[in-house]
Amino acid sequence: MIELTNVVKEYTVIKKKSGLSGSIQSLFRPEKTIVRGVDGISFRIEPGEMVGYLGPNGAGKSTTIKMLTGILHPTSGSVRIGGISPQENRKSVVKQLGVVFGQRTQLYWDLRLGETFELLKRIYRIDDDTFKTNLAMMHDVLGIDQLINTPVRQLSLGQRMKGDLAAAMLHSPSVLFLDEPTIGLDVEAKQNIRTFIKEMNMKRGTTIILTTHDLDDVEQLCKRLIVINHGKVVEDGPLSELILRMAPYRLLVLDLSQLPEPSDLRHPGAESIKQEGLKLTYRFHKSDISASELISGLSAKLSVIDLSVKEPDIEDMIREMYRSSSPA
Ligand SMILES: Nc1ncnc2c1ncn2[C@@H]1O[C@H](COP(=O)(O)OP(=O)(O)OP(=O)(O)O)[C@@H](O)[C@H]1O
Incomplete structure (x- = not known):
């Protein structure tokens, strides 16, 4: 279970003054302001849920995901995944998590896709049987067998995204964070990715948290929406109920x-x-x-x-x- 309670994340930003004298002043006497990236967020996500985490640009989505994955520390409040703090127990929590960013790859540019998978096998200490089973499943669902010997740099965007999804699932994470997984893809590639996400959720019971600006992703994938704006939760409920209430x-x-x-x-x-x-x-x-x-x-x-x-x-x-x- 994922649980956020009154989570606040503040960033300290140095206010830049205009003009040359302003720049010099900022250098010696920087004027700092505090920006609240996340402003008191609370929610619970049960195992096996598939949730859309939506909000306009700058709402605080990435900040939340970075705290869930242990990259950022909350200024106050508590973040728990399966009862454990990702900040205090990064190693054990990371084993339960898969993360995919549509805008940048986690794959190793200079390696072949298959070599990347071998490397991840060692990093996550995936045993031979699990690795084989998971790789076979990824071949089945994503059709990546022909790509295994291709260097990552030569993959198209759609192929690369398949590689990223497979890489994120190799260690059988119970939670998968997807940040804009269909961005820039053609209609067919988007559909393949959505089918993959649904299968992981249905067949493996993977909890999925999806950040997207693509409304077809939302309609096809998210049973529940958590909508944030200005760092606060503004809606949280089943998509069908939100539609009934709002439209x-x-x-x-x-x-x-x-x-x-x-x-x-x-x-x-x-x-x-x-x-x-x-x-x-x-x-x-x-x-x-x-x-x-x-x-x-x-x-x-x-x-x-x-x-x-x-x-x-x-x-x-x-x-x-x-x-x-x-x-x-
Ligand atoms: N490293 C940082 N330093 C200062 N302010 C930051 C930093 N990262 C984010 N912010 C601010 O925190 C707020 C939330 O940003 P965040 O990146 O979490 O939004 P987002 O919902 O992911 O936006 P987008 O959809 O554009 O990716 C914004 O006002 C942003 O300017």
């Missing part, structure tokens, strides 16, 4: 064959929000009326030739979470 409406778009009478446009269960020629858009709440009820009600009055129902836009929902948690 309970759906849209019904109708194409008509002839212009309707204004009085025929009305329906007690929905609001007509747009009319562009023969195209009408209604907004309705899932809890008030079902899509099929609304469609049959409107079809009785209007000459409908085509229709579509649009689910709430998760992008709008997340933008709204960021907006409403930012100071005006």
Whole structure:
């Protein structure tokens, strides 16, 4: 179990003054300010959960992950993984963790992929059987067998990301931190990576904490979202509940064959929000009326030739979470 309790991380930043005299002053009498990267964060993540850790740029995501992996020490509060502090017991906690950063590789640039894996085997003291089983699984799920003799520097971004994911899972970590794992990848490569993440979570019960700005990642992978802004948790709950609470409406778009009478446009269960020629858009709440009820009600009055129902836009929902948690 991962547990953060009232965690604060402060950075000391030297304020740079402008101009030459300012620069000289800063050199001899630096004016320091304190920036709170994380400002009292608490949450618990149970084993086997797959959680999206979201927030706008500068919200404090990387700072949190760095404290969870023991790289940074919190200024105050407590960080525990399986009851152990990653700062006090870095070695034993690191064995339980896998970390992948989409923006930079953890692989050794000058080695072949297979050699990198051999090196990790020694670093993590992975026994032969576990190494073989895990490598076979990585070949199966990621299809990296053809890449094993390729020097890391020659791998494409998508191949490199597969290599990074395999490397992170070789020592069978119980927790995997993924920071933007699909960034810069094409549609197919993104899908492969998402399938891999789902499999690790389902088949191995790996706890997954995913930081991403890609909303398809969020929709496809994260059952629960923890949203932070300005170093504080602003939302924490199942994605489905957040959608119901923040975006309970759906849209019904109708194409008509002839212009309707204004009085025929009305329906007690929905609001007509747009009319562009023969195209009408209604907004309705899932809890008030079902899509099929609304469609049959409107079809009785209007000459409908085509229709579509649009689910709430998760992008709008997340933008709204960021907006409403930012100071005006
Ligand atoms: N080493 C540092 N020194 C000073 N301030 C820092 C340092 N690292 C982060 N910060 C500040 O802490 C806050 C949180 O930064 P952090 O990198 O954790 O955000 P993030 O959510 O990961 O952002 P992004 O999505 O852009 O990666 C920001 O205001 C940032 O400027």
